[in-house]
Amino acid sequence: MFNVDMLSLLVCPVSQLTLRYDAERQLLISEDGQYEYPIINGIPVLLPHNMMEE
Numbered sequence: 001m002f003n004v005d006m007l008s009l010l011v012c013p014v015s016q017l018t019l020r021y022d023a024e025r026q027l028l029i030s031e032d033g034q035y036e037y038p039i040i041n042g043i044p045v046l047l048p049h050n051m052m053e054e
Contacts, residue, residue, distance in 0.1 A: 002026070002039045012037075014048045 002021065010019050010028065017031035028037040028044050035048045 002042050002044070006044070010044065010046075012048075013046050 002023075004021060007019060007021060007028075011017060012019055012030035012035050014035055015030050015032060019028040019030060019037070021027075022029055026039045028039065028046075029035070037047070038045050
């Protein structure tokens with residue numbers, strides 16, 4: 001399970017914006033909605049996936 005307290009320490013590595021947690025999809029999503037990061041085994045994988053490319 002992802003430790004939500006970590007959100008205060010993390011930012012999007014591309015945009016430098018804050019991240020929000022989508023518990024249902026197990027994702028961190030950049031504030032502007034352009035990037036999402038999966039959470040695997042409770043660990044965020046901060047390799048960008050640009051939502052605009054889909």
